[in-house]
Each structure stands twice: as structure tokens, then as C-alpha cells.
Amino acid sequence: TQSTRPQRILGAVQKNATRGDPRSVVRAIDQYCRNQEWAMNVGDEKGCILDSVVSEVNPATVLELGTYCGYSTVRIASLLPPHAKLITLEFNPEFAVIARQVIAWAGLEDKIQLVEGASGDLIPKMKEQFGVETFDLVFLDHWKDRYLPDTKLMEECGLLRKGSVLLADNVICPGTPEYLEFVRSSPRYESQYFKSHLEYTKVEDGMEKSVFLG
Numbered sequence: 001t002q003s004t005r006p007q008r009i010l011g012a013v014q015k016n017a018t019r020g021d022p023r024s025v026v027r028a029i030d031q032y033c034r035n036q037e038w039a040m041n042v043g044d045e046k047g048c049i050l051d052s053v054v055s056e057v058n059p060a061t062v063l064e065l066g067t068y069c070g071y072s073t074v075r076i077a078s079l080l081p082p083h084a085k086l087i088t089l090e091f092n093p094e095f096a097v098i099a100r101q102v103i104a105w106a107g108l109e110d111k112i113q114l115v116e117g118a119s120g121d122l123i124p125k126m127k128e129q130f131g132v133e134t135f136d137l138v139f140l141d142h143w144k145d146r147y148l149p150d151t152k153l154m155e156e157c158g159l160l161r162k163g164s165v166l167l168a169d170n171v172i173c174p175g176t177p178e179y180l181e182f183v184r185s186s187p188r189y190e191s192q193y194f195k196s197h198l199e200y201t202k203v204e205d206g207m208e209k210s211v212f213l214g
């Protein structure tokens with residue numbers, strides 16, 4: 001039977017990356033997706049922006065919306081301090097199965113909790129079910145029309161504190177116009193655009209970093 005793209009990405013990790021070496025997992029996926037077949041990972045160019053924001057925030061609690069194959073999950077978790085935790089939400093069970101194996105290959109199971117379900121349903125349960133107070137960093141990389149509703153939902157559920165950082169992928173391509181308009185015009189956010197390119201291409205894309213002002 002025909003394999004799926006996520007299965008082929010996992011195969012590239014198991015073939016080319018070293019168990020327990022997160023950066024080799026990141027490198028293996030980037031090499032596969034740049035040379036064999038494109039996939040919607042944040043990628044190596046925007047990944048450097050992600051790395052710099054993670055290092056600057058040095059978060060104890062991270063929420064990722066949209067795991068896909070776990071590329072950015074592993075990339076973020078590889079930079080977290082010892083007791084920090086990353087919760088990543090993924091509602092496609094097939095993608096979740098692949099991501100769990102990519103995370104395991106990287107040896108990051110202890111830092112990452114992959115929760116299967118829709119962000120709209122899970123965000124209101126974060127405090128009671130996962131013992132989370134607030135998130136220091138949120139990485140938005142799921143369906144682009146969910147960025148704004150989920151941001152409003154995180155505010156309503158008290159999951160953001162003064163200084164919480166939202167980092168959003170794809171604000172140009174495919175684009176998240178309503179989200180961008182909201183965070184750039186709201187007095188409750190301080191926003192900054194990082195110009196880059198769509199993963200593995202020369203197409204313009206960028207990431208928006210927005211600090212919640214409380």
C-alpha cells in the first residue's frame with residue numbers, strides 16, 4: 001500500500017538521524033523536505049527565527065498549536081531548560097502517530113506532551129486537565145483561520161500573562177490577515193514582524209511575534 005508523506009518523513013528520520021539527537025532529527029527532516037518532497041514544516045530558515053525567540057523567552061511552559069509531524073515540536077523542545085514543558089495539540093490521529101515516533105526518536109518524550117484533539121476544545125481544558133497556569137510562549141502553526149479565535153480563547157481562559165509571547169507562522173503565506181490585523185491594532189499586544197521565506201522555497205513568508213501586555 002502507498003505510504004503517506006508523514007510516513008516518508010518519519011522514514012527519513014529513522015534512516016538519517018541519530019536516536020536521542022534532536023538537532024539531527026531536525027536536519028534529517030529539512031534535508032528530506034528540501035531535496036525529496038516539500039512538507040509544511042516551519043523549516044530551516046524560519047526555524048532560526050523560532051530558535052532565537054525560544055532562546056530569548058527561555059520559557060518554562062510552551063503551547064504549540066498544530067503538531068503535524070513534530071518538526072517544530074522537537075526544534076523548540078531541544079532548546080528548553082531542564083524542567084520546562086511543551087504541550088502540543090494535534091487533531092489528526094495519523095499525524096499524531098507519526099509525531100509521537102519523531103519525538104521518541106529525538107528522545108524528548110519527557111519534555112513534550114502531545115494531546116490529540118481540536119485546539120478549540122482543548123484550550124478551555126488546559127488548566128483543569130493539564131495543570132497549566134499560563135503559557136510563557138505559544139507557537140501558532142495550525143489552520144490559519146484558527147489563529148485569531150484561539151488567541152481570543154486563550155485570553156478568555158486566562159492562559160496568557162503579562163509578557164506571554166505568541167509566535168505565529170505563515171502570516172504572509174498562506175496568510176492570516178484577520179489575526180495579523182488584530183495583534184497589530186490591539187493595544188494589548190506589542191507586535192513585531194520577522195520577514196523570511198516559505199519553508200524550502202523563495203516565496204515570501206514571515207512570522208509575527210506578539211507580546212501580550214496583560
Ligand SMILES: O=C(NC/C=C/[C@H]1O[C@@H](n2cnc3cncnc32)[C@H](O)[C@@H]1O)c1cc([N+](=O)[O-])cc(O)c1O
Binds near residue numbers: 068117120143146
Ligand atoms: O496549512 C498549513 N498549516 C496548517 C497546519 C495544520 C496542522 O495542524 C493540525 N491542526 C489544524 N487545526 C488544528 C486544531 N487543533 C489541533 N490541530 C490542528 C492539522 O491536523 C495539521 O497537522 C500550512 C500551509 C503552508 N503552505 O505553504 O501551504 C505552509 C505552512 O507552514 C503551513 O503551516
Ligand SMILES: [Mg+2]
Binds near residue numbers: 040041042141169170
Ligand atoms: Mg506553518
